[in-house]
């Protein structure tokens with residue numbers, strides 16, 4: 001059965017094409033020696049015709065090249081295809097409360113340039129903050145290698161926000177940003193001479209989920225524990241955003257109705273329980289709560305890979321890795337059958353900025 005038949009009903013065709021082209025590229029990214037069309041079809045589950053179409057587009061745009069011939073296995077030798085990492089790049093931004101990170105990523109996922117600035121959502125007037133980001137983007141774009149096509153700018157920011165319109169919605173404790181058209185203002189402030197074709201705004205947790213090498217199949221949940229707690233969901237390899245693009249409010253599941261007050265106004269949210277434990281300098285209890293929430297999520301969506309990130313996780317990584325794995329093993333009826341891989345995000349503290357650039361690359365390459 002082809003990959004498309006396994007997709008959930010209702011996924012739109014543009015989204016599918018993005019995902020499939022991005023998947024082919026991510027496989028080529030992982031194969032320094034290159035890969036043949038036949039190998040790509042076998043690894044993606046796509047039909048050979050679909051792979052040939054995608055490869056044709058990528059060759060025409062100069063993003064991949066033919067790189068010799070592979071070993072013959074009896075038939076005629078296969079043409080190998082290889083990624084040209086230097087053909088394109090994207091700017092990724094993590095817009096946090098107090099700081100922002102702006103980096104430039106090439107097609108192979110290599111960070112070419114990374115800068116942090118002491119300006120964030122809580123720094124003052126939104127117009128001023130976005131103006132500082134636009135300046136940082138200009139500097140990053142001007143540092144792009146000669147001949148590299150700049151595919152766009154991705155911004156990863158805390159929710160709630162609307163991915164379609166690029167506006168924020170009542171982020172906790174940040175009233176000035178309620179309804180603020182962040183994406184539109186950033187687009188308008190970028191110098192036209194920079195030729196940046198695409199600006200995207202997505203939740204920090206969604207983009208961070210994209211910072212790991214794409215899984216060919218199965219579902220990944222990225223859990224981010226920093227000043228708050230949220231999740232990014234890659235279901236069957238594609239970002240799941242939900243009807244209002246606000247899926248992933250993992251931290252606001254109520255686990256203890258008479259528990260501590262949460263920033264959202266409710267009591268006993270998972271986020272509030274984790275934060276209360278961390279305020280008591282007790283990461284083990286926070287990790288146990290996170291593990292309980294993760295086990296619920298695994299059972300609800302049959303997730304097979306959990307990635308952990310955010311500064312609280314990196315402060316005690318082993319405590320969180322063990323507690324999450326333990327809670328999942330404890331709560332799944334058949335842990336041998338429902339094997340779940342738990343690991344730290346390979347992009348570390350840069351996961352949001354790297355993933356924001358990756359979102360732009362996946363989006364742009366699927367659309368060529």
Ligand SMILES: [Zn+2]
Nearest residue numbers: 252262264269
């Ligand atoms: Zn809450």
